[in-house]
Amino acid sequence: MKVSIIIPTFKPLYYLWECLDSLYKQTYSKEHFEILIVLNGDKDPYYGQIQEYLDSKISNKLNVRLLYSEISGVSNARNVGINNAAGEFITFIDDDDYVSVNYIEELLNCSSCTNIGCAHPIAFNKYGILEYSVEKAWLKLSPNKEVHYLKARKLFQGPCMKLIHRNIIGNHRFDTRFRNGEDSLFMFLISSKFNTISITSESAI
Numbered sequence: 001m002k003v004s005i006i007i008p009t010f011k012p013l014y015y016l017w018e019c020l021d022s023l024y025k026q027t028y029s030k031e032h033f034e035i036l037i038v039l040n041g042d043k044d045p046y047y048g049q050i051q052e053y054l055d056s057k058i059s060n061k062l063n064v065r066l067l068y069s070e071i072s073g074v075s076n077a078r079n080v081g082i083n084n085a086a087g088e089f090i091t092f093i094d095d096d097d098y099v100s101v102n103y104i105e106e107l108l109n110c111s112s113c114t115n116i117g118c119a120h121p122i123a124f125n126k127y128g129i130l131e132y133s134v135e136k137a138w139l140k141l142s143p144n145k146e147v148h149y150l151k152a153r154k155l156f157q158g159p160c161m162k163l164i165h166r167n168i169i170g171n172h173r174f175d176t177r178f179r180n181g182e183d184s185l186f187m188f189l190i191s192s193k194f195n196t197i198s199i200t201s202e203s204a205i
Contacts, residue, residue, distance in 0.1 A: 001063075003033040003104055003163070004087030008077030009095040010041050012050065020058055022098035028105040034063040036081045037095075041072030075174035075182045078159075082173065088166060092159045100205040107163035110144050110198035117163045118155055118197055119204045138199060146196040155197065158183035168193040 005023065009016055016037075023035060039047055047068055054064055069080050078092060089111060093099065103119055111117035123132040137154035141147060149156065172189045174182050 001032065001034055001086040001088070003028075003089045003091065003108070004081070004085035005033060005035045005104075006038065006078055006081030006085065006090060006092050007035065007095055008038045008040060008074045008081065008092075009046075009050075010039070010072060010074075010077075012039075012046060012095050015096040015098075016050070017053060017057075019093065019095055019098050020053075020062075020064075022100075022103075023093075024058065024062055025101045026099075026104050027102050028108065030062055033104055034065065034086060036065050036067060036084055038067045038069060038077040038080045040069045040074075040077040040080075043068055043070070071176075073176060073179070075176045075178070079173045079176070082169065085166075089163050090166060090169060091163045094160060097160065100203060102200075102204050104163075106200035106204035110200060111163040111165065113165040113167045114194050115146055115196045115198055116149070116165075116168065116194055118152075118199045119161045119163075120200060120202050121155075121161045122205055139202075141199045143199055143201050146198050148195060149191065149197050152197050156184070156187040156191070159186060164190070 037050060039050065050066055054066060058064055067080055067084060069076055082090065107117040107119055121132060121134045121138055123130040134154055134157065141152060168190050170193060174186050
């Protein structure tokens with residue numbers, strides 16, 4: 001398995017289906033990536049709803065596993081995903097995100113066991129696209145050109161929009177004691193395992 005996509009979810013709504021639909025449309029071969037949905041906290045009725053959706057729309061088309069943890073919190077859910085992932089590379093996607101069709105393919109083209117690929121970050125709500133400081137930092141970099149991660153520190157506020165090799169993650173996990181700042185702490189912990197980052201084209205979102 002080349003890529004594991006980890007999606008933590010808590011009391012999900014319709015946006016989870018949109019997220020999964022965007023993964024179904026990927027240009028990268030569906031045989032080579034898996035999706036791990038980690039439901040955390042309240043199990044009912046969400047587990048049954050997700051399983052029903054997978055059975056009717058997704059399971060026979062994508063490699064999807066639905067996992068459950070009674071412990072709530074995105075950090076624990078991501079750790080469950082990491083511990084169960086089979087992929088050489090890992091990417092974290094939130095359940096209210098959706099990605100472009102070339103997301104996985106472009107990230108793979110610029111990622112390695114010592115280099116993290118970063119896709120185009122765009123923030124939005126129901127009213128449209130929002131001004132996002134992380135996107136401004138991303139746009140200053142050149143596609144597919146490796147740069148030292150210290151020149152792109154603003155991109156490392158969290159683990160999403162990235163493709164990270166398992167060797168970089170190693171034994172590091174998200175610290176479940178924190179409710180704020182745990183994403184930045186995780187990125188800091190793994191920073192000793194890579195020196196450079198590369199970005200995709202603007203179309204890989």
